[in-house]
Amino acid sequence: MSLSQETITAIKETIPLVNKEAENVTTRMYEILFSKYPETKSMFDNAASDQHKKLAGAIAAFAGNIDNLGVLSAAVEKMAQTHVKTQVKPIHYPMVADALITAMGDVLGEAFTDARKNAWVEAYTFLANILMQREHELYAQQ
Template structure:
């Protein structure tokens, strides 16, 4: 599975105008479909929504700047271990991210866009999990 970075950028451009609605949808989807992860999040997640939105924007902005992107993801992975995130939580987050992006991209969401986001999320989650594992040992 490979990622077409131009599809990542163009699909995010379609999603971006929806702003914090995107992250609200994401968390609603995540908690409805994976209630076991709800305890990992503060009761009031408004600030968390803002951080997620900023992280997504930074990810897309740095999608071709590997060194910056990897450093950012490693930092996130180390922090998430402190919140109780485990490797087995990442697939739930990925499924909700894909569902959210698909919802807001509408008809522009194609199998190629989904494949690209799935591949990118694989790199994101793999990098974060590895950094988290290294930090916890």
């Protein structure tokens, strides 16, 4: 599977907006995640304080390299390792997707058009599939 040029363009259009509002998007994302899916909270409890900000930041960074996944492979491996350590499972991916996309809508407002939102859902799903596959292998090795 790969992403269409249309999706990549829509993602790239939103990168400066997301970067400018990164702090607000991150804060809102965790607010939504922990209130709507409280079962995820303990997974983040042992995170070093700056680690906490990595998730949303990484998603934005990933988006910036959306058309150059080779660059991301080392990052993907590190994410998968950390996720397995913190017991991230496939069931959690839609929760983070919901929290992230809702947070982006709340913070970016009208700039987060339906086309851009759809592109983000597609891109998130794309990366989530790569991560889940690698994490599945790592869990199987344990």
